[in-house]
Amino acid sequence: MKYPMTIGNLIECFKKLPGIGEKTAERYALSILDLDDEILNLFADSLINVKKRIKRCKKCHNLTENDFCEICQDITRDKKTVCVVEEPKNIMSFEKAGTYHGMYHVLDGLISPLDGINPEDINLDSLIKRIENDEIEEVIIAIKPCIEGETTSLYITRKLKDKNVKISKIAYGIPLGADMGYVDPLTLEISLENRQQIS
């Protein structure tokens, strides 16, 4: 016995989402039967339209339904600082923290020669051009600590070394609220290396 076709189809669709296996897909598909029609129509409509409506901002490559994203259009923000991130969702993390008021630039990937991802495959050219044209004063590299991240960071630093622009990197170390006993050795090592004198 199999599930009726529509439920079977729903299960298959849910399984396409990241990290969803058979059991969870089944649970989600069956829970759809309990949702209001209003939500289901919005859900279906959003699924069909999201790829048509969502574009990339022509300046920073953030997700937007217009030519330029909300942040690039915001005249109150500091246009002289650019925070370089890997993915659009990283912007949301910074925005939720709420203390950064500059611009962003989404790379859409990190340099990784082993995976065949070269500098020209990610949004690096547009970053360099932007720094030249928009008279950016500081570039903050906010990429996760990993080999690809370091390579990308190094590439940006080299490309900009003759430009009159300050380059910084967000701090790596022990996260707030962490229990020292559970911090991994590499993070401990980096937190020692990057220690700051306080007196």
Place this chain on the structure above:
Amino acid sequence: MKYPMTIGNLIECFKKLPGIGEKTAERYALSILDLDDEILNLFADSLINVKKRIKRCKKCHNLTENDFCEICQDITRDKKTVCVVEEPKNIMSFEKAGTYHGMYHVLDGLISPLDGINPEDINLDSLIKRIENDEIEEVIIAIKPCIEGETTSLYITRKLKDKNVKISKIAYGIPLGADMGYVDPLTLEISLENRQQIS
């Protein structure tokens, strides 16, 4: 800054599914951008149609797109045995195990006077009628072990005590592959109580 509207809507829709919070909904919504149009159309279509197409089987209350479910229509199955389960998805679990070839009956709930669920609120009348009309020989109660389950089981047993029908209950005990050290005390107790003489 917020996500563009279509993505925001998708996030809200995913949050309606069981156990999905803000972060997971965000992850699923963004992953939709990477799916093929074909899948998205099927997904949207299934969401809209699932509630219209899926009905309950007129005999056993299983999910179906027709008047009677696949199992009730299957002439090769043993019509004299009925396995009573709480939800339609329980049927799928038994079918995956693949050794049971009788019929099912979905109660759609368990008797729970504290929650205001009385015998007439679940599919018990139709079960009793079925047993009388279809000349059922054995009723297997396959409900999870809990107070509501026991109450429901007791109710069925009493209702059927004058009928010429065998009533059984699936075995509760240590699941296969379990480590004895991790089995909870109640399961251990029930497995002792229900011990079987082997020699």
